[in-house]
Amino acid sequence: xxxxxxxxxNDLPRICPLLSRKTTPRYGETQTRVVExxxxxxxxxxxxxxxxxxxxxxxxxxxxxxxxxxxxGADMLRGGAYKPRTSPHDFQGLGLEGLKILREASRETxxxxxxxxxDTRLVEQVAEYADMLQVGSRxxxxxxxxxxxxxxxxxxxxKRGMAASLCExxxxxxxxxNEGNLEIVLCERGIKAYPNGEYARCSLxxxxxxxxxxxxxxxxxxxxxxxxxxxxxxxGASRAAIEFGAHGLIIEVASDRxxxxxxxxxxxxxxxxxxxxxxxxxxxxxxxxxPETHTTRWTYSAAV
Numbered sequence: 001x002x003x004x005x006x007x008x009x010n011d012l013p014r015i016c017p018l019l020s021r022k023t024t025p026r027y028g029e030t031q032t033r034v035v036e037x038x039x040x041x042x043x044x045x046x047x048x049x050x051x052x053x054x055x056x057x058x059x060x061x062x063x064x065x066x067x068x069x070x071x072x073g074a075d076m077l078r079g080g081a082y083k084p085r086t087s088p089h090d091f092q093g094l095g096l097e098g099l100k101i102l103r104e105a106s107r108e109t110x111x112x113x114x115x116x117x118x119d120t121r122l123v124e125q126v127a128e129y130a131d132m133l134q135v136g137s138r139x140x141x142x143x144x145x146x147x148x149x150x151x152x153x154x155x156x157x158x159k160r161g162m163a164a165s166l167c168e169x170x171x172x173x174x175x176x177x178n179e180g181n182l183e184i185v186l187c188e189r190g191i192k193a194y195p196n197g198e199y200a201r202c203s204l205x206x207x208x209x210x211x212x213x214x215x216x217x218x219x220x221x222x223x224x225x226x227x228x229x230x231x232x233x234x235x236g237a238s239r240a241a242i243e244f245g246a247h248g249l250i251i252e253v254a255s256d257r258x259x260x261x262x263x264x265x266x267x268x269x270x271x272x273x274x275x276x277x278x279x280x281x282x283x284x285x286x287x288x289x290x291p292e293t294h295t296t297r298w299t300y301s302a303a304v
Contacts, residue, residue: 012215015167017174021216032218032247035183042219043218047246047247047249049074049279051069052065053254055094066079067109072277073280079113082098085265090265096125116136117130117133118139132156132157133156134156134159135156135172137161138161141161156185157221157250159187162191186216190205190227201227206222224251229266231271252269
């Protein structure tokens, strides 16, 4: 029986012909397309680490965290100028002022910036200040926004919807590719499941990493912050993501000063710069092949 709207991985050549390995043989079965953001290379030899505050709250706060993540060895700076929140009464970001602060932090540290765009009317503005545009989980299937982001000419970080299947996720990426933009990095950020809220924010679906790599040539990174919602879990989830073959991480970081103000957005999942340094040290030593690390290569075959 055929159910309307029901698709599986066998439908991917039809859903995303520009992105499916089966319809783009130039990348073969294993090659990954390298997406460049300045000097940062997603899908290259080394996993990329994006780090920074959940939200841009002030110039002082953002610069402090930006300097800390730069000193820890991160490759890019993240930070939300526009924040889509569950409650309309929660902090929604600083908007244009936040974008200007991100640019200042980028100029000082040399780190390229990725930030979320939440509205078609804001795409041009955000693209003026950011090096990479993020489409968040809530907007993965906001197709008018996804199309407009694809047209802007900047690399795109496309987060998986919190209840999206692999096919739906890659279908959203195809909307971007249809605009002539293949500079797409996918991001797994956890999905909703039965135990969510009992001991973690979401279920971090690391199984999807090798599945993505089997079906498309796009690089895929992991967000262990939203995937767990618990700062104490972020380091372990980060290590696991790298072991599963993720091309990078995007992590929320907050100041570890005793007198620093608590973040106004997702404070429970933000890690300290010290923890970030440990994560990056793990990545670096793993790349160097030190004896205590191993380099498992996962393979995936879609079920028929």
